[in-house]
Amino acid sequence: MDKLKRYEDWKFRMSAYDMALSIINIDKMTVAPAAGASYRDPRTAYLAGESFAIMTDPDMIPVLDAIVDDPEVDEDTRKEAATYAREIRKIQAVPKEEYVAFEEATNASYDAWLEAKNASDYSIFEPHLREMVERRRKLIEYRESTLPVYDQLLDDYEPGTSIEFYDQFFEVLKERLVPLIHRVVQAEPIEDSFLYQSFPVNEQKAWTTEVLLPYLGFAPSWGYQNETEHPFTSWTCENDCRTTTKYLEDNVISSIFSTIHEVGHAWYEHNIDPRYDGAILSTGVSSGMHESQSRFCENYLGRSLPFWQANYPSLQACFPSQLAGIPIEQFVQAVNSSRPSLIRTEADELTYPLHILIRYELEKGLFDGSIPFEQLESAWNELYERYLGVIVPNSRSGILQDVHWSDASFGYFPTYALGSAFAAQFYHQMRSDLDVDVALQEGRYTDCIDWLKTHVQQYGARYQADEIMKMATGEPFRPEYYLDYLEEKYSSLYHL
């Protein structure tokens, strides 16, 4: 069984670099002094290159193939080796120097994006965006596939998807959501201005640390929450999951829902069977599936009345002058109110998919050449006006709001909408298996997490998203669950 020993050693070495890169990255995003970046970044890129060199070691392909073909080897290991082989074939033709240069350019691009966002000046970021698109395209073109680059990117984040798939998906969404949003806009607005008073950040932090995180089950032994401009989650293993959030003084719910969202991602990674730790199956199976878990927690659980029956009294006690006169029903209505807006991460559940649709159309246009870089910002602004009826006042609240393009994560955005739709189907099933409302009311939030663990999370990337969907809900993915849910929820909320 010499091949298995080689395989284990190879995985271990790669996982050491991946761990280092993950820690260096979260350090950079949270606390690392900015002026040190010019020293750290080239060294980080070098280490990424070492990981890449191990991953693409040509001697390993025959070892992986031998493991896949060996009926004596257990099924999990064969699946894992096959997954490695598939991913390696995507990158093995890329010269290491080019990969390292890509990593370096990504670091520079992130720094430029941050600077551009702070200055609200797209022109600072534009050359980097151009470079990111070109470099990403070039990396993809090393593959044998003849599919359009953007199709391949979509498939990378969500195996099995394509432009055709998402065109259809968004068509179905548009058809039912655009008229629904139109009716909501015409309806009597929900009063929610009390959410946007002054809520001192220190007290928000204290409530999050002392009440919310414990309620969510996010234990310090395996998780840590920090603060960043753009909240995210990263991890090195099941017992090391980091989230970030951002506190806004004039918006008490922003950090709360970003916390619930990111901790949802963290739960997914924490709940993956530890036997996959340190290897390629030890991660959410796809970006859409990951987002399904985080948006499930944020919206399906976190915006529900039972969730707040457990948590609203302590929030009120923390902010008596702001919330004492607001009954829980009014608070819950307010956190669900819908209003076309500028910022994706602050968007309500109903208009959110249109923010995604806009990014999808822009990315498609960037990659098929129909939208030139110099027209990207005006295209962005135009789509916001067309789909959401809002005027973008500046780059910071427009094209520069998201981090994703700065690190070349093209093709990621659509998975947010897909994940939301996956979540609806899980929610439908969970409610028939479990009294979700009582669990939330009684502080047993983790009962819901346990359902997700059993039916989705434990598998990591052992099964495909569509296999997991079928095992968990007994049928293939159907966006109708999502649309039914939104229609029912918002019709009732706005008395349509």
Place this chain on the structure above:
Amino acid sequence: MDKLKRYEDWKFRMSAYDMALSIINIDKMTVAPAAGASYRDPRTAYLAGESFAIMTDPDMIPVLDAIVDDPEVDEDTRKEAATYAREIRKIQAVPKEEYVAFEEATNASYDAWLEAKNASDYSIFEPHLREMVERRRKLIEYRESTLPVYDQLLDDYEPGTSIEFYDQFFEVLKERLVPLIHRVVQAEPIEDSFLYQSFPVNEQKAWTTEVLLPYLGFAPSWGYQNETEHPFTSWTCENDCRTTTKYLEDNVISSIFSTIHEVGHAWYEHNIDPRYDGAILSTGVSSGMHESQSRFCENYLGRSLPFWQANYPSLQACFPSQLAGIPIEQFVQAVNSSRPSLIRTEADELTYPLHILIRYELEKGLFDGSIPFEQLESAWNELYERYLGVIVPNSRSGILQDVHWSDASFGYFPTYALGSAFAAQFYHQMRSDLDVDVALQEGRYTDCIDWLKTHVQQYGARYQADEIMKMATGEPFRPEYYLDYLEEKYSSLYHL
């Protein structure tokens, strides 16, 4: 000049691993979830092994020697290469697996020390301490030197020192300090109980962040302060220096002086000429010299009246109910009061060297076998009673208080006392070059730092400690400056 290209490439690769290890370490010490350690630690040790393998690459010794011998190469580079060659010769005979095993054992030992300290139970830590001593001894014994192991350890941290050197140094100290401390103990005590009221930690943090760190010139662009059980400083390059502190609710000065101390270390690393960045000369030349800078800041600057003339009003304003009635003179007397005590990091300037003497004698005994492990704790307690007249009530306040032994830093402690003595000689010189008091009063703390930069810090490890001392003060190191300073200061303070 092919050899210089190989040399640059070799240094770059090593520096990438060292950067990663530094970040992984500070991450572990500050925020990394504890349960992830069993995943992270073996991978960290693997990466340390990769760095070790590059460092000890046998092909490099001839390259280094060729650079050292080449008169065409600039002096700095030749000195740097010679320093590498000297350090490599210390470790090149160590098998890589043994080095990696040492790193792994160190991680486990740190975790055990933390657990033992929290439980105040030395028996949890004892087997690890035993292992650390044995492993450290074995690593040293691979060298060609025939000197006793502890002599070599002392020389590692402070080149040129030995048991003989420190025996003499501590003898001189004991001779003058023990009677001085005795007289202080007999004198009228200084009232300082007001320092140990309740000072809410959040307000301490706010004052440190908004007043103290800016006064010290510790800028967010190149530095970051976090919190840990045991304060320390680490760095990856001139523009990435991290410090930690620890806030105690019932002791307002603990975090203040630990902050000034650690930022003193950070300034040293920040001020090293950036042309040494990423290589072996880019660090303080010795542990004693490092401690001289940090203890200079903490004691010679931080405990002075002019320092507090700039900072006391804002501290009073931050804690009006605790400090409003305390005049500045009384406050400064209190932060300098001397009283034999249990905890080294909380000790006053006068009794501090005896805490170090105790550790020095114990380490010497551990390595020459005169103190068996099972008697170490009683030896510790006995020495505290003999030299300081205090009874150690538990392991947490005794043998488990310091982190150093958990990571096998044997031989480090004596450099604290030596550094304090170096600092006195620098202080004597600085006062004749610069009006220190006016600078501190007027908020120009960094004028003092600039003096240290010019005379000490910029050189990194380019010159030996004794060369730096001579260049900066015009004479070799003389402990009398230190003893004179302490005698004068405490005689005046206690009206002896």
